[in-house]
Amino acid sequence: MAVALILVLVVVGSILFHILSPWWWSPIASNWNYIDHTLVITFWITGIVFAAVVLFMAYCVFRFRHREGVKADYNPENKKLEWWLTIVTAVGVAAMLAPGLYVWSQFITVPDDATEVEVVAQQWQWSYRLPGEDGRLGKSDSRLVSYENPLGIDPDDPNGQDDVVIEAADLHLPQDKPVKMLLRSIDVLHDFYVPEFRAKMDMVPGMITYFWFTPTRTGTFEVLCAELCGTGHSYMRGFVVVDTDEDYEAWLEGQSTFAQLSAPSTLGSADGVEP
Numbered sequence: 001m002a003v004a005l006i007l008v009l010v011v012v013g014s015i016l017f018h019i020l021s022p023w024w025w026s027p028i029a030s031n032w033n034y035i036d037h038t039l040v041i042t043f044w045i046t047g048i049v050f051a052a053v054v055l056f057m058a059y060c061v062f063r064f065r066h067r068e069g070v071k072a073d074y075n076p077e078n079k080k081l082e083w084w085l086t087i088v089t090a091v092g093v094a095a096m097l098a099p100g101l102y103v104w105s106q107f108i109t110v111p112d113d114a115t116e117v118e119v120v121a122q123q124w125q126w127s128y129r130l131p132g133e134d135g136r137l138g139k140s141d142s143r144l145v146s147y148e149n150p151l152g153i154d155p156d157d158p159n160g161q162d163d164v165v166i167e168a169a170d171l172h173l174p175q176d177k178p179v180k181m182l183l184r185s186i187d188v189l190h191d192f193y194v195p196e197f198r199a200k201m202d203m204v205p206g207m208i209t210y211f212w213f214t215p216t217r218t219g220t221f222e223v224l225c226a227e228l229c230g231t232g233h234s235y236m237r238g239f240v241v242v243d244t245d246e247d248y249e250a251w252l253e254g255q256s257t258f259a260q261l262s263a264p265s266t267l268g269s270a271d272g273v274e275p
Contacts, residue, residue: 001065007058011051018047029196029221029242031214034106036198038099045096107199110212114178117171120151121183121190121203124232125168126223127151132162132257142186142205152186153258161259164252170239171223174248178214191227194240200226215242 028036064072116137118129129151131137138153138160145152150167153160173179183192185203193200199213225236243251 001062004058004062007054007061011054014047014050026196028198029215029217029219030198031216032103032107032198034099034103038103041099042096045092049092107211110180110210111178114180114212116180116182117173118151118182118184119171119192119203121185121192121225121229121236122187123230124225124236126171126192126236126238127168128166128171129153130164130166130252130255132164134159134162137182138163138258140184142184145186148262155262161257163258164255165258165261166255170220170241172241172243172248172251173215174245175215175218175242178212180210180212183209183211188229189227190225190229190236193224193226194221195224196221197240202227215240218242218244 025036115135116131118137118140120127120129127150129137129140136159138157140152140154140160142152144154149155151165153163153165181192181199181201183201183203184207185205187205189205190203191200192203196219197213197215199211201209201211203209219242221240221242223238223240225233229236241251
């Protein structure tokens with residue numbers, strides 16, 4: 001009786017914790033409310049199954065408890081029950097997978113008018129690259145990474161000369177404009193994650209992964225690394241700032257292009273005499 005009561009209390013406590021819990025999702029700041037809906041559907045399915053299984057266990061513990069003179073009936077097979085469990089389980093799994101597959105298809109189907117933004121991860125900082133006036137990102141290669149060229153941009157590609165380079169600083173994005181995030185790591189596994197955007201993706205060395213989203217409200221949002229990447233993993237944080245069009249253009253004008261950063265500087269002597 002005590003065990004059955006404890007199992008019932010586990011179910012009741014879990015439901016009350018969900019209703020009264022102070023830990024809720026951060027307010028969404030992108031177009032991906034579909035992801036929230038998918039999580040809610042998954043939660044309800046798994047929650048109902050959890051409650052049903054635990055309550056059934058409580059019933060069995062109470063109903064079939066030991067009593068003097070009562071002998072257990074050994075029945076190892078029940079074809080009807082097995083079919084029912086198989087069908088119900090299959091329907092439940094399909095109900096959880098279908099919304100996720102639908103959202104995933106949208107997650108990687110990038111609109112034609114999306115602007116490409118490259119995210120470069122390395123232990124333990126975030127850097128970014130935006131297309132310049134030509135609207136195209138130049139080629140890059142991890143083998144070209146150096147102190148002078150931290151993002152590995154190909155200096156022989158003319159499309160990369162006007163690319164805007166943001167090294168270890170905040171990324172700014174315009175509000176209500178779709179962006180395609182090109183994710184690249186130059187050392188180990190990382191994961192670009194902004195909770196308010198409901199968007200995250202692993203970053204694998206030697207690969208370019210991607211997703212897209214549209215920021216829907218202005219503000220400053222924290223970037224987290226959601227993949228254990230070394231001893232400094234917890235410090236690998238940054239910020240994405242979503243601006244109005246006017247503020248974004250003002251910020252963009254103050255950034256440097258790859259050509260400006262890689263241009264050689266001319267040094268002269270203090271008295272103006274050429275060395």
